[in-house]
Amino acid sequence: MAERRFTFGLSRRFSVRDQGGFTTIALLCFVMLYAPMVTLVIYSFNDGNSIAVWEGFSWRWYDMAIHNRQIQDATVRSLQVAAFATVVSTVVATMAALATTRTAPFRGMTAAYALINQPLMVPEIVTAVALLVFFAMIKAATGYTGMGYLFAAHTAFCIPFAYMPIRARLEDMSLTLEQAAADLYATPWRVFRYVTLPLLMPGVLAGGMLAFVISLDDVVITLFVAGPGQDTLPLYVIGQLRRIVTPEMNAVSSLFLLVSVLLVTLFFFLSRRKR
Amino acid sequence: MTATRAIALAGDAAARDAARRVTRNRWLLLAPAVTIITLAAAGPILIVLVYSFLEKGNYAGVIWNFSSEAWFNVFLERGMFDDVVSFADAHLSIFLRSLRLAVMATAMAFVVGFPTAYFIATRPARTRNIWLFLITIPFWTNLLIRTFAIMEILRNEGVINVVLGWLHIVDEPIQMLYTDFAIAVGLLYVYLPLMVLPLYASIEKLDFRLVEAGYDLYANRWKVLRHVILPLVRPGIIAGSILVFIPALGAYVTPRVLGGGLNMMLGNLIEFQFGQGRNWPLGSAISLTLMALVMVALLIYVRATTGREARHG
Numbered sequence: 001m002a003e004r005r006f007t008f009g010l011s012r013r014f015s016v017r018d019q020g021g022f023t024t025i026a027l028l029c030f031v032m033l034y035a036p037m038v039t040l041v042i043y044s045f046n047d048g049n050s051i052a053v054w055e056g057f058s059w060r061w062y063d064m065a066i067h068n069r070q071i072q073d074a075t076v077r078s079l080q081v082a083a084f085a086t087v088v089s090t091v092v093a094t095m096a097a098l099a100t101t102r103t104a105p106f107r108g109m110t111a112a113y114a115l116i117n118q119p120l121m122v123p124e125i126v127t128a129v130a131l132l133v134f135f136a137m138i139k140a141a142t143g144y145t146g147m148g149y150l151f152a153a154h155t156a157f158c159i160p161f162a163y164m165p166i167r168a169r170l171e172d173m174s175l176t177l178e179q180a181a182a183d184l185y186a187t188p189w190r191v192f193r194y195v196t197l198p199l200l201m202p203g204v205l206a207g208g209m210l211a212f213v214i215s216l217d218d219v220v221i222t223l224f225v226a227g228p229g230q231d232t233l234p235l236y237v238i239g240q241l242r243r244i245v246t247p248e249m250n251a252v253s254s255l256f257l258l259v260s261v262l263l264v265t266l267f268f269f270l271s272r273r274k275r
Numbered sequence: 276m277t278a279t280r281a282i283a284l285a286g287d288a289a290a291r292d293a294a295r296r297v298t299r300n301r302w303l304l305l306a307p308a309v310t311i312i313t314l315a316a317a318g319p320i321l322i323v324l325v326y327s328f329l330e331k332g333n334y335a336g337v338i339w340n341f342s343s344e345a346w347f348n349v350f351l352e353r354g355m356f357d358d359v360v361s362f363a364d365a366h367l368s369i370f371l372r373s374l375r376l377a378v379m380a381t382a383m384a385f386v387v388g389f390p391t392a393y394f395i396a397t398r399p400a401r402t403r404n405i406w407l408f409l410i411t412i413p414f415w416t417n418l419l420i421r422t423f424a425i426m427e428i429l430r431n432e433g434v435i436n437v438v439l440g441w442l443h444i445v446d447e448p449i450q451m452l453y454t455d456f457a458i459a460v461g462l463l464y465v466y467l468p469l470m471v472l473p474l475y476a477s478i479e480k481l482d483f484r485l486v487e488a489g490y491d492l493y494a495n496r497w498k499v500l501r502h503v504i505l506p507l508v509r510p511g512i513i514a515g516s517i518l519v520f521i522p523a524l525g526a527y528v529t530p531r532v533l534g535g536g537l538n539m540m541l542g543n544l545i546e547f548q549f550g551q552g553r554n555w556p557l558g559s560a561i562s563l564t565l566m567a568l569v570m571v572a573l574l575i576y577v578r579a580t581t582g583r584e585a586r587h588g
Contacts, residue, residue: 016483016486016490017397019393019500021390023390023394025394026395029391033410036425036464037413051432052427052430053432091307092311095305112305115309118312118317121569121573122320123525124525124527125562126545126562129545129549129562131315133323134318137322155315159311217417219527220528224549234419238419238531245427253417253420253424256420260415260417263415264412265412
């Protein structure tokens with residue numbers, strides 16, 4: 001009986017595609033995925049001090065979070081790092097994608113490809129401690145303790161994420177238009193500027209957005225690389241989780257979720273318009 | 276005669292020049308990406324390798340003397356007063372817990388993820404993208420925040436305990452947070468999309484005429500699933516399982532938030548050695564051991580996913 005409600009317009013006639021109970025499990029799975037996040041958002045509007053007992057609707061935690069100096073600073077820092085990492089990693093990944101697609105295999109290609117994807121293959125915690133050790137050496141040698149370490153680390157692990165959609169887009173592009181432009185005496189730069197880049201743009205935007213989301217979300221590498229007073233928003237949140245949690249954390253998290261969902265939605269539509 | 280040969284030679288030289296230019300441009304384009312990743316991701320791992328063979332410093336860092344002590348201490352330890360060698364129970368139990376939790380999370384992800392992927396793959400093309408989108412959103416939202424969301428659900432005053440209390444199923448809240456159970460649920464929750472997406476890709480390509488043939492030959496639903504569908508989507512199953520297993524094994528955030536500091540996984544043990552433990556060589560050796568485990572899993576993944584074309588093509 002329950003099955004009937006879940007068939008979504010499909011008749012109950014026997015179909016080779018049906019598997020008993022799968023629909024129910026699938027819908028439960030979607031509920032399971034979203035229920036915790038919805039609960040988190042609901043309690044961000046709780047008037048009380050607790051994240052468990054509902055005491056009526058209020059915006060006060062949002063008000064508090066927005067005016068919290070530490071949260072403001074951490075947010076600005078997160079955005080700075082993400083913006084830097086996004087721009088640099090996307091430019092660099094576009095260049096790398098141009099070199100590794102639409103060409104016959106060349107010597108070193110596999111190695112370059114493996115290296116670009118390396119950050120995806122090594123556990124984050126391993127990269128994190130490696131950077132801790134390496135940057136400690138540089139700090140000891142130069143005395144520099146600024147944000148440069150965070151910028152460098154984030155740029156590096158964002159590159160494969162930016163690279164993937166750009167490369168996918170390039171592989172779908174035929175060389176004929178560029179060859180036509182070259183036949184009409186366009187210089188290589190003009191071919192790139194007026195033919196390749198406009199066609200590649202959806203891939204570049206998608207790659208840039210992925211890089212931005214990945215940088216904004218990072219906890220582990222940031223935790224090991226950030227110096228004192230360099231907390232990003234996720235570092236601030238994970239630090240607060242050790243104390244008694246107030247709905248202020250829910251408010252911050254909800255805003256964070258909102259940004260992520262908006263970016264992912266944008267990404268989804270960009271990559272769907274592909275062909 | 277000599278004139279044509281001169282022209283031909285000049286042509287050869289031009290072609291060689293062009294080829295050299297292509298090669299040079301290619302490496303100029305690759306240089307920035309390769310440099311950044313070498314300096315800020317891949318290269319430093321070599322330092323970790325070197326550190327794992329050094330002596331630990333008194334406060335932190337290392338003393339530049341060769342020592343295999345760190346590697347010895349990954350799984351073994353010497354008695355404090357005698358030189359009796361025994362297994363390092365503390366480390367061993369963390370290795371085993373990490374493996375156990377990663378396997379549990381992977382198995383649960385399969386049980387939940389397979390029907391979900393099957394459901395999505397059998398939707399009409401029009402709605403399929405919406406369901407896929409719904410799976411993708413959690414994947415790209417902040418892992419820490421999703422873990423925090425699970426934490427709120429599982430805590431003693433959380434939704435589950437409140438509902439169980441209302442229904443008078445339990446008198447006292449069940450302690451779920453800060454247990455291995457909480458970590459397993461958290462890992463399942465954060466990595467589930469990694470199971471669903473490759474499974475979906477496999478099931479979508481499934482030829483349902485084979486399923487129909489199974490039914491025509493009097494197989495029931497279970498037998499069709501067991502003997503037709505599951506063998507056909509095996510590459511997807513392996514891909515999804517490895518994609519969940521790898522990040523679960525190296526997880527740091529989820530066990531830290533949901534395990535409450537006591538129930539460590541490998542990621543937390545590594546952090547401990549570089550922090551309060553002040554044993555960088557040991558931390559390095561454990562890091563590399565984790566990396567080796569992940570590499571083995573990756574090799575299985577590569578073999579499973581590249582074998583697919585060979586078998587079907």
